[in-house]
Amino acid sequence: MMWGWSGWSWWGWLAMTVVMLAFGGLVIWALVAIVRGFDRPRRPEEPQRRTPEQILAERFAAGEIDEEEYQRRRKVLSSSAP
Numbered sequence: 001m002m003w004g005w006s007g008w009s010w011w012g013w014l015a016m017t018v019v020m021l022a023f024g025g026l027v028i029w030a031l032v033a034i035v036r037g038f039d040r041p042r043r044p045e046e047p048q049r050r051t052p053e054q055i056l057a058e059r060f061a062a063g064e065i066d067e068e069e070y071q072r073r074r075k076v077l078s079s080s081a082p
Contacts, residue, residue: 052077053074053077056070056073056074056077057070
């Protein structure tokens, strides 16, 4: 019959405990990564806010306003800028 620590010293038991905890953490991390997916970003990026000048230029490029209207509105935007 074998009783006691079976010849292991305290550091052997400590090392075994640390390795088992690390292995358990690795298994949990792998399961979470599989469920979430590896390529999914952690935090969604906020969309870039467009400036009024960019919106005006896009409207002009799309043909919603003509050049005269574009120049007039651009002048108003530039004069109201601080």
